[in-house]
Amino acid sequence: MALPKVGSIGEYIREQRTHAKISLRQLAAAAGVSNPYLSQIERGLRKPSAEILNQIAKGLHISSQALYVQAGLIEEREPDSDVLTAIRADHLITERQRQVLIDIYESFRKENRAGAPDEDAQTSQKAHPAPEPHGGDVVSSPNDEVPLPEGYLAALRPYAAPAGNGNVTPETKEG
Amino acid sequence: MALPKVGSIGEYIREQRTHAKISLRQLAAAAGVSNPYLSQIERGLRKPSAEILNQIAKGLHISSQALYVQAGLIEEREPDSDVLTAIRADHLITERQRQVLIDIYESFRKENRAGAPDEDAQTSQKAHPAPEPHGGDVVSSPNDEVPLPEGYLAALRPYAAPAGNGNVTPETKEG
DNA sequence: CCACGGTGCTTGCAATTGCAAACGGAGCGG
DNA sequence: CCGCTCCGTTTGCAATTGCAAGCACCGTGG
Incomplete structure (x- = not known):
């Protein structure tokens, strides 16, 4: 198994590195690995251990999990959203609230999606700075400037907690 | 580094294995690793690679991430709630929506918290080892039976989604 | 022109992973 | 008592990781 399909992870690392505008040696130093080894990793000649992978992630200032996913070490969560899985897994709220x-x-x-079909928006927000080639910034949908008064929760109250004690007003804390 | 602090991960694996009432050889077979190697891993004599770790996790039917956390390869998320971190990390919604x-x-x-210290609703969902010392059990909250018509989102729309297309049909429930 | 610092890549080599084979015990049936 | 099967462990060994040293290349400037 001299040629595993770890090319993906290598390409990804190189992509992130060049994207961050740092040299191979710089990243190697930042990650605490040797330059030649990092070179081999990026070209898919070596399969780095999780420890090394973790350090590289730190050096790149990206989430370790992103690298693990790329390396196929953990299954990608719902590509849709981590929020949904987190909500489903939460046991501190009731099924209804969920x-x-x-x-x-x-x-x-x-x-x-309807407002701005540019479903990218994913470029930044993560740790890596990412100087985008297409100068288009995060195209905010027009409804981003919505006033959104703090009463929005009150509107939810009659539905979410009609049972006597269900007070959902974030201000009135009588607890 | 013949004796790293991987004892933790080894103990954890052994704990999970014995807890699952399966033999070392069985787990080794299920995980696709050799029996002697698994033995050494469990006693902290070897530091398994992420790949092996992942297979062991599969064999144990626990989340890979739980093992990675134990191995110190990824940082544990907020114990309070994954939902908040997931929401904060989400980049597919606007800041306001967040x-x-x-x-x-x-x-x-x-x-x-105010109504009833209910914290069950969802049994297992995560491979949760850790036999809890405090046996605090569960009490269903009365407001869990709330009707909650599907119009609750419409009340929210004028604030959150004034852009004409607020099409909210909760039919898409796959959970 | 050739030294100097920068980039990434190739070459041996110590240390480690991970496994096949073999080892000592414990339990069961003949 | 002996054979059989299971358990976890120990022992060499091929393959791999990960690194120090050195290579070839490029741009600058003394």
């Missing part, structure tokens, strides 16, 4: 959150989130997503 | 989701989620949490 459903509310999921529906709201999905409505937001749908809303954004 | 804030709405966070507020709603927190209001749910507060609501639950």
